[in-house]
Amino acid sequence: MTSARQTVSYLTSRFREAGIRPEIRHGQNFLVDLNLLDLLADAAQITEDDVVLEVGTGLGSLTSRLAERAAEVVTIEIDERLAAMAEEELEDFDNVTLVLRDALESKHKLSTEVMDIVRAKLAEAPGRRFKLAANLPYNVATLIISNLLASDPCPVSMTVTIQKELADRIVAPHGTKDYSGLSIWVQSQCEAKIVRIIPPQVFWPPPKVHSAILHLEHSQALASQLRDPAYFHSFIRAIFLHRRKFLRGVLAKLFDGQLTKNDIDQLFVEKQLTPETRAEELPVATLVELSHWLLDRGLKVELASDQK
Incomplete structure (x- = not known):
């Protein structure tokens, strides 16, 4: 059953017991509105044929929602303190692989270990599909999305919580102030839409900016037009x-x-x-x-x- 415990009171209690605080350098802002966690999982349209990559396990609240729907969840956590707590939260799920490491090897390269695990999970059964669903740490959101579009395999969809400013750039039409190289890179391969704008107070600790749930649907028709x-x-x-x-x-x-x-x-x-x-x-x-x-x-x- 999905844990409903990722609330401010629960998180502050757990962190106090462990003697730790959220790390700003790792972009640790936990989504504590349970309805929005459900919305993110729903927007990702996860099925039993899907292998889902999550970057930023946290304490596993979104992870558990994904695991109830997916064939496999590969979840990445850079913070060993959070990874240890998440393992306790997720111990009842045998379809979750928690990897303690940075999801990126460099600015322009995803972790080889992570992608090898994803490929292995995809190969375990015919017809499996690769998806990203995550409350992405703000400091790596652009790099994760951009690099996944160049990865093999490329996710059939990405559903993520990111800064609103970044979401606005991704969906921006040409001729507008937000239109950028990232807009073009994403729109050359995906249909992009903002699912919901979300305020700072639905996170703990609250960030200084608004966020957005963004859904990207990879389009073979668009991607096939890119010769290189x-x-x-x-x-x-x-x-x-x-x-x-x-x-x-x-x-x-x-x-x-x-x-x-x-x-x-x-x-x-x-x-x-x-x-x-x-x-x-x-x-x-x-x-x-x-x-x-x-x-x-x-x-x-x-x-x-x-x-x-």
């Missing part, structure tokens, strides 16, 4: 480093020595772009086409040192 996802990702990151500059100048600098002025003129004529066009004004489909034009000509994207 890694190239596209690098291209988007590079041009959005200068999002408000004219795209013509950005491309000239980025592909200096690879593209001539006439090449850029040809590109702009073909794609019906003006000299004043900025990257932030272009829809995802147009940016995909631009990347293919560059890829067809064998052009290399050189990222700045701080982007690598």
Whole structure:
């Protein structure tokens, strides 16, 4: 039966008994509104064919809800103190694998150990699907989502609690202030929607900002249009480093020595772009086409040192 104990009083009591406090550096803000925990689990649409990855086990309140519905739950906790307490909370579930480690090996790479466990669980039965469902620590949310989109396998869906500001960026349409490289990377492969905006007071300790439950549904129709996802990702990151500059100048600098002025003129004529066009004004489909034009000509994207 799902534990309903992740309330402020229960958490403060458990932490006091253990002599510990939530770690800000690990983004430890626990969702204590039980209805919202249920909403997150419901929005993830977990079935008995699903292998669910959770990043940030906490004390296992969401984990237990996922385990009641899923074939397997692989839950990751970086804090050994919380992992020990979560093991006690989850001892009745034989379909939960709790891994004590960082979910990331580096800024641009998920943990090999974690992904190997996920693949092994998927291989245990035919027809299994990979999903992410988590109250993501704010400090790693962007990296988890971005890297999972480039992973093999890629989740068929991601349902997460993240900062509202980040959710707004992910779903932002072109031409708006929130439209970014992350917006494009996600929308090039997923249908994205905000399920619910949630206030700080439903967390313990409360963060300083509003949050959101975000649902991403991976679309094979969209993803299949990316001929080289890694190239596209690098291209988007590079041009959005200068999002408000004219795209013509950005491309000239980025592909200096690879593209001539006439090449850029040809590109702009073909794609019906003006000299004043900025990257932030272009829809995802147009940016995909631009990347293919560059890829067809064998052009290399050189990222700045701080982007690598």
